[in-house]
Amino acid sequence: MNNSIPFIDMKVGIAEIRTELISAFERVLDSGTLIQGQEVESFEAEFATACGVKHAIGVSNGLDALTLSLIAAGIQPGDEVLVPGQTFIATWLAVSHSGATPVGVDVAPGTWAIDPTLIERHITNRTRAIIPVHLFGHAADMDAIRRIADAHDLFVLEDAAQAHGALYKGRPVGSLGHAAGFSFYPTKNLGAFGDAGAVTTDDDALAARLRSLRNYGSTRKYYHDQIGYNARLDEIQAAFLRIRLRHLLKEVDQRRKAAAFYSECLTGISDIETPLEIDWCSHAYHLYVIQSDRRDALSQFLLQADVKSLIHYPAIPSRTPAYASTSASDDVPVATRMAERSLSLPLWPEISRAQIEQVSQLIANFCRKS
Numbered sequence: 547m548n549n550s551i552p553f554i555d556m557k558v559g560i561a562e563i564r565t566e567l568i569s570a571f572e573r574v575l576d577s578g579t580l581i582q583g584q585e586v587e588s589f590e591a592e593f594a595t596a597c598g599v600k601h602a603i604g605v606s607n608g609l610d611a612l613t614l615s616l617i618a619a620g621i622q623p624g625d626e627v628l629v630p631g632q633t634f635i636a637t638w639l640a641v642s643h644s645g646a647t648p649v650g651v652d653v654a655p656g657t658w659a660i661d662p663t664l665i666e667r668h669i670t671n672r673t674r675a676i677i678p679v680h681l682f683g684h685a686a687d688m689d690a691i692r693r694i695a696d697a698h699d700l701f702v703l704e705d706a707a708q709a710h711g712a713l714y715k716g717r718p719v720g721s722l723g724h725a726a727g728f729s730f731y732p733t734k735n736l737g738a739f740g741d742a743g744a745v746t747t748d749d750d751a752l753a754a755r756l757r758s759l760r761n762y763g764s765t766r767k768y769y770h771d772q773i774g775y776n777a778r779l780d781e782i783q784a785a786f787l788r789i790r791l792r793h794l795l796k797e798v799d800q801r802r803k804a805a806a807f808y809s810e811c812l813t814g815i816s817d818i819e820t821p822l823e824i825d826w827c828s829h830a831y832h833l834y835v836i837q838s839d840r841r842d843a844l845s846q847f848l849l850q851a852d853v854k855s856l857i858h859y860p861a862i863p864s865r866t867p868a869y870a871s872t873s874a875s876d877d878v879p880v881a882t883r884m885a886e887r888s889l890s891l892p893l894w895p896e897i898s899r900a901q902i903e904q905v906s907q908l909i910a911n912f913c914r915k916s
């Protein structure tokens with residue numbers, strides 16, 4: 547009676563809000579405005595409130611949110627930016643696109659975010675910024691990071707692309723650095739129906755530069771103050787995002803309950819480690835990631851039973867061909883081990899307890915047999 551289980555199933559969640567989505571779509575059609583109109587403005591205000599900040603600036607995707615934030619903060623060629631040794635590649639790409647050099651710092655076991663105790667040894671007279679990533683939905687230790695950044699006058703940019711709805715000591719991610727970059731790629735905790743992103747910040751001047759940068763460096767049509775980009779958020783995506791935002795906290799809560807049930811079902815299986823819950827973090831469970839020495843065999847075993855798992859991420863950025871010819875250090879043992887051992891299990895807000903039991907039972911069978 548094994549049923550196939552996808553890695554993620556978005557159909558149920560979308561069906562639940564179908565009528566709301568269609569009326570949002572019709573509202574945009576009827577408005578006659580498709581770029582930079584009322585929907586974007588309203589979404590920006592609503593998302594800023596959700597994150598507890600003054601400004602949200604809608605942009606085209608998460609990579610642009612990070613890249614434009616660095617450029618708006620004045621990061622330029624010759625500068626160095628500290629990034630985690632393991633993250634989705636876009637964190638590193640944003641630094642490269644700003645012209646600066648990414649410098650990998652190892653991550654801390656458990657949070658999988660940049661290890662605050664290792665930051666200072668990587669700071670040189672060229673270091674200008676640091677990008678903590680709230681990987682998998684687990685907040686980085688922001689107080690420790692801010693203390694070091696303040697002492698060295700570094701710009702702190704949160705990469706919150708996987709952490710919509712996560713809290714750090716009760717405060718929402720997106721409000722913990724000088725700015726934060728979000729992605730609304732469809733499978734993220736808050737997903738659009740295509741590519742979309744946003745930057746959040748309390749800094750008025752930075753927000754103004756970002757609004758100009760995303761729109762050809764212009765605040766007044768055909769007058770250009772800086773060398774800008776076309777990196778805007780579409781009205782239609784903003785209209786959809788306003789609806790999904792209303793369901794975000796409920797869905798994050800469903801993710802937390804599913805994760806708690808996984809951890810309950812998986813306790814006592816000695817060959818795997820389940821995700822850590824550190825008391826200062828309210829984990830948003832974008833991904834439920836276990837660790838196993840026999841990760842590849844386990845993933846194959848699940849696949850044979852028609853259960854899809856994924857690896858986030860099989861190679862650390864400094865060992866990808868994209869960065870192979872650079873001088874990026876790959877002396878990041880925790881990140882390296884994590885790339886060898888991480889396995890993400892099926893998770894979406896509406897995943898059923900029966901599905902979680904089925905996956906967990908297969909993992910127990912695999913570990914017993916071998």
Ligand SMILES: *Cc1c(COP(=O)(O)O)cnc(C)c1O
Nearest residue numbers: 607608609634636637707729731
């Ligand atoms: C998804 C993601 C990004 C990039 O977002 P896009 O919208 O896909 O460009 C950046 N950082 C992390 C950690 C991500 O997971």
